[in-house]
Amino acid sequence: MHIPTLISRKREGEELSPSEIRKLIEGYTKGDVPDYQMSAFAMAVFFKGMTPVEVAALTRAMMDSGDCFSHRAGHPAVVDKHSTGGIGDKVSLILAPLVACTGCWVPMVSGRGLGITGGTLDKLESIPGFKVGVTLDEAAAQLDELGVVMMGQTDRFCPADKKLYSLRDVTGTVPSIALITASIMSKKLAETLDRLVLDVKYGTGAFMQTKKDAEALAASMIAVGKEMGVEVHAVLNPMSEPLGRAVGNSLEVIESLECLEGGGPADLREIVLDLSEKIAGVSRAELEKLLDDGSARRRFDQLVAAQGGNPADLPKLAEIHKAPIIREVIASHGGVIVQVDAGLVGQAALQLGAGRAKASDGVDFSVGFDQIVKCGETIHAGQAVCRIHARTAVDFDMAEAMIEKAVKISSN
Numbered sequence: 481m482h483i484p485t486l487i488s489r490k491r492e493g494e495e496l497s498p499s500e501i502r503k504l505i506e507g508y509t510k511g512d513v514p515d516y517q518m519s520a521f522a523m524a525v526f527f528k529g530m531t532p533v534e535v536a537a538l539t540r541a542m543m544d545s546g547d548c549f550s551h552r553a554g555h556p557a558v559v560d561k562h563s564t565g566g567i568g569d570k571v572s573l574i575l576a577p578l579v580a581c582t583g584c585w586v587p588m589v590s591g592r593g594l595g596i597t598g599g600t601l602d603k604l605e606s607i608p609g610f611k612v613g614v615t616l617d618e619a620a621a622q623l624d625e626l627g628v629v630m631m632g633q634t635d636r637f638c639p640a641d642k643k644l645y646s647l648r649d650v651t652g653t654v655p656s657i658a659l660i661t662a663s664i665m666s667k668k669l670a671e672t673l674d675r676l677v678l679d680v681k682y683g684t685g686a687f688m689q690t691k692k693d694a695e696a697l698a699a700s701m702i703a704v705g706k707e708m709g710v711e712v713h714a715v716l717n718p719m720s721e722p723l724g725r726a727v728g729n730s731l732e733v734i735e736s737l738e739c740l741e742g743g744g745p746a747d748l749r750e751i752v753l754d755l756s757e758k759i760a761g762v763s764r765a766e767l768e769k770l771l772d773d774g775s776a777r778r779r780f781d782q783l784v785a786a787q788g789g790n791p792a793d794l795p796k797l798a799e800i801h802k803a804p805i806i807r808e809v810i811a812s813h814g815g816v817i818v819q820v821d822a823g824l825v826g827q828a829a830l831q832l833g834a835g836r837a838k839a840s841d842g843v844d845f846s847v848g849f850d851q852i853v854k855c856g857e858t859i860h861a862g863q864a865v866c867r868i869h870a871r872t873a874v875d876f877d878m879a880e881a882m883i884e885k886a887v888k889i890s891s892n
Contacts (some may be wrong), residue, residue: 728848
């Protein structure tokens with residue numbers, strides 16, 4: 481296969497065959513197709529797009545570049561959820577054990593945070609001893625026993641995606657709908673799913689800034705699911721203010737535990753139920769019961785124990801990860817909260833050390849925000865709009881200035 485011809489054809493907007501796409505990805509994974517040719521191909525896709533058949537072929541080729549989950553005969557429904565990212569988005573920590581309580585299997589392969597978007601793996605690792613490096617064999621055994629595993633991507637899991645993702649990052653081709661779809665769906669469908677729900681975010685704290693872009697991405701991922709025989713649902717959710725009242729690794733785990741015990745912020749519980757309902761195969765009332773009667777929390781404790789943590793540490797997380805400075809940001813005047821800019825809050829969390837600017841950075845489990853006010857709430861002068869958990873006084877001052885910019889109070 482002559483790669484320059486393939487690139488030229490895509491540059492002119494021609495449709496490539498599934499076998500051509502497969503050979504290109506196979507060659508790239510093996511190292512026979514160099515980065516500069518793959519960069520040119522990614523740029524051609526960025527400008528000309530791909531048909532649903534092409535995107536499905538690219539997804540399948542990337543999925544088949546490594547190992548996939550293989551489930552035993554007679555297994556229950558295998559389901560999962562994917563979020564396109566957000567600020568304070570700790571839904572996975574609640575949804576995975578909750579849905580496992582309904583009898584489904586949830587083999588959740590998650591990622592780390594990058595930029596202002598937090599990562600599920602970083603949150604889980606704030607639990608002392610929690611091991612996210614699980615082999616596919618270990619995952620299979622844990623699914624059989626508990627119905628849920630929460631793990632990172634192994635080296636043999638979608639290696640083509642790992643390679644192409646880092647290339648897109650440095651070639652300005654990250655925003656391509658076709659390439660985003662193939663990246664997300666190859667990793668999720670390598671879990672060998674029956675049902676998948678997509679939490680597609682839009683707004684200041686999301687990758688997709690507008691609802692229109694979010695709708696286009698959702699439609700693309702649903703079309704790929706259809707081509708590949710997997711039932712895919714999409715729920716569009718605004719990310720203009722943080723989800724829940726906590727942003728930061730251990731602080732989000734603490735809030736998740738509240739939700740797993742039937743409490744927690746109303747917006748967080750609502751979105752967990754909205755997404756779970758699409759894949760669990762039981763009624764919303766039944767899901768609410770599993771949160772309220774402690775079943776979901778017990779399953780989370782079992783998950784923590786199975787992956788090397790001690791459930792007895794969970795109530796002590798606030799002490800284990802206590803930041804040196806914990807202080808409130810005080811409202812200068814009263815009124816109604818009309819804005820809590822998720823993008824600015826995410827940026828502030830990143831600068832505190834809760835996130836990473838590049839993949840090789842570490843994260844600070846202790847820092848972030850909690851007790852964040854929500855839009856529509858009434859506040860009085862002297863009341864707190866949030867609490868900052870910071871490593872140093874300089875960090876606190878920086879975060880306070882950003883929060884004062886992020887939160888707008890109407891005095892009408």
